Amino acid sequence: MTIDINADLGEGAGFDQAIMPWISSCSIACGGHFGTGKTIAETISLAKKHGVSVGAHPSFPDPQNFGRTVMTMTKQELYESVLDQIKTFYTICDAQQVLVNHIKLHGALYNYAAKDAPTADAVVEAIIASGRRPKLYVPHGSILHKKAENLLPLEFEAFIDRQYNNDLSLVSRDQPGAVITDPQVAWEHLYNMFRNGKVRTFNSEEKSIKATTFCVHGDNPSSVSILKYMHEQMKQHGIRLK
Numbered sequence: 001m002t003i004d005i006n007a008d009l010g011e012g013a014g015f016d017q018a019i020m021p022w023i024s025s026c027s028i029a030c031g032g033h034f035g036t037g038k039t040i041a042e043t044i045s046l047a048k049k050h051g052v053s054v055g056a057h058p059s060f061p062d063p064q065n066f067g068r069t070v071m072t073m074t075k076q077e078l079y080e081s082v083l084d085q086i087k088t089f090y091t092i093c094d095a096q097q098v099l100v101n102h103i104k105l106h107g108a109l110y111n112y113a114a115k116d117a118p119t120a121d122a123v124v125e126a127i128i129a130s131g132r133r134p135k136l137y138v139p140h141g142s143i144l145h146k147k148a149e150n151l152l153p154l155e156f157e158a159f160i161d162r163q164y165n166n167d168l169s170l171v172s173r174d175q176p177g178a179v180i181t182d183p184q185v186a187w188e189h190l191y192n193m194f195r196n197g198k199v200r201t202f203n204s205e206e207k208s209i210k211a212t213t214f215c216v217h218g219d220n221p222s223s224v225s226i227l228k229y230m231h232e233q234m235k236q237h238g239i240r241l242k
Contacts, residue, residue, distance in 0.1 A: 003194060003234070004155070004213040004242040005227070006137070008057055008106065010035055010043035011066075013219035020046050022227035024242045025053040025213065027104040027137070030089040032059030032081065033067025040092050048098055055102035055134065056089035058082045060109045067107035068173070075122045082126035090130065102155065103127055104137035105144075111170065114142035124148050139168070140210040158211035160190045160230070161220050163202045168209060171202045178202075181222040183229035190214055190230060191237070 003024075009016045010028040020026070028043045029035035047054045059067030061081045073081070086103060093100050105113055105123065113119045120143045127136065133152055138145045140156040148154060161180040163171040171178040180186045192198050199209045216223050234240065 001239045002242040007218045009218045018224045020050045027055045027057035030085045053101035058085040059106035070108045078122040079126045086130045100134045102135035113144045120144040120147040155213045156211045183226045186226045187233045
């Protein structure tokens with residue numbers, strides 16, 4: 001059995017070097033919430049060294065709030081911002097002769113596009129306008145999933161280090177315990193989703209979930225210990241990194 005484990009990197013958290021050997025794909029901040037040409041290039045180079053697939057990680061253009069606050073933007077403004085971030089990422093990948101594997105939204109944009117049709121439309125239209133068709137990482141059953149279906153190749157994402165509400169939205173980071181930091185809890189969370197297609201929500205209900213890629217956040221201080229523990233458990237269960 002193989003599994004795709006991804007991480008959001010190039011965000012200045014300081015853990016990228018330690019995380020990269022333990023994952024198979026990464027989403028790299030490309031200027032919306034964080035990132036410059038230099039940080040993007042360095043993170044792509046690090047991924048290339050470890051054989052990790054790379055993707056763009058566009059956001060609301062809001063570095064002040066690290067892209068974690070919904071911005072009021074017209075559909076055209078959001079379209080232009082996402083397109084600009086993606087094209088910047090493509091240019092740097094091309095310079096390093098690295099294939100763009102995917103696109104994954106960040107933070108508030110990820111969550112808002114999952115439930116708001118005009119936002120999802122702006123994102124999908126921007127990707128199509130970029131002239132390429134990378135995979136799009138989306139929550140299964142979301143508005144973004146439905147808007148992108150038949151237009152872009154999709155990977156369905158679930159989160160190893162985040163708790164879920166009963167409607168499969170993510171528990172707000174403002175809530176204590178929303179971010180999982182215990183490696184054993186993170187492993188049990190992942191294994192239930194990967195093997196059983198189930199997730200135990202924050203309210204202790206068992207819900208069905210469909211995912212083909214699983215994320216650890218690169219700014220989680222426990223990310224490295226979680227990943228190392230997971231790999232120990234994966235080996236025991238006959239699961240290897242994709």
